[in-house]
Amino acid sequence: MFEVYAFATPNSVKVPIALEEIGLPYVLHGVNVRRGEQKAPEFVALNANAKVPVLVDAAAPGGRLVLTESAAILVYLAETSGRLLPTDGEGRARVFEQLFFHASGLGPAFGQAGFFQRQAAEPQSLAIARFSAEANRTLGVLDGILAECPFVAGDAFTVADIAHFGWLWRREFAGVGLEATPHVGRWYDAVAARPAVRRAIERVNALVPQA
Numbered sequence: 340m341f342e343v344y345a346f347a348t349p350n351s352v353k354v355p356i357a358l359e360e361i362g363l364p365y366v367l368h369g370v371n372v373r374r375g376e377q378k379a380p381e382f383v384a385l386n387a388n389a390k391v392p393v394l395v396d397a398a399a400p401g402g403r404l405v406l407t408e409s410a411a412i413l414v415y416l417a418e419t420s421g422r423l424l425p426t427d428g429e430g431r432a433r434v435f436e437q438l439f440f441h442a443s444g445l446g447p448a449f450g451q452a453g454f455f456q457r458q459a460a461e462p463q464s465l466a467i468a469r470f471s472a473e474a475n476r477t478l479g480v481l482d483g484i485l486a487e488c489p490f491v492a493g494d495a496f497t498v499a500d501i502a503h504f505g506w507l508w509r510r511e512f513a514g515v516g517l518e519a520t521p522h523v524g525r526w527y528d529a530v531a532a533r534p535a536v537r538r539a540i541e542r543v544n545a546l547v548p549q550a
Contacts, residue, residue: 437499
């Protein structure tokens with residue numbers, strides 16, 4: 340049984356999606372980042388970087404494994420299960436290409452665009468313009484890829500799709516729309532309609548206290 344520490348955030352949702360897609364049982368622990376629970380000593384003991392998500396695999400071959408960083412968790416689950424990641428060849432390389440593009444490009448751009456629009460102590464127009472433009476630019480790159488294939492790394496749904504989906508699910512935080520990227524829109528609707536994705540979203544949304 341896996342344990343997942345998460346909240347309804349772009350990076351958190353990736354882990355339940357992967358577990359639901361693979362069909363692995365897990366317990367979901369809420370860490371309310373709006374209340375700063377990720378900075379509590381008991382959580383920092385799991386992740387010194389004080390960020391969600393965290394995966395705990397008590398039955399890992401080498402003993403209890405605590406793993407952080409959503410992309411690393413996705414790869415671990417895929418390799419452990421033999422699902423959602425080709426075992427060799429170009430297909431595997433394309434998945435890692437998209438994982439790194441997400442981790443170094445699209446994800447940070449969306450995150451910074453959202454931060455400067457919504458959370459910065461004072462308005463910073465230059466930063467907003469810079470990161471909003473970069474978020475839309477990287478989305479355009481992804482649209483070009485999806486113009487050529489049904490999923491971001493080729494013909495099959497993989498952990499690369501899950502990685503990108505997290506931030507596209509929370510794109511309103513970054514002030515990004517899909518009107519100018521129809522291929523991303525088509526892909527997003529297809530992924531969002533998957534039963535496993537819908538179950539995962541329902542579970543992470545349930546972590547948010549109701550007003």
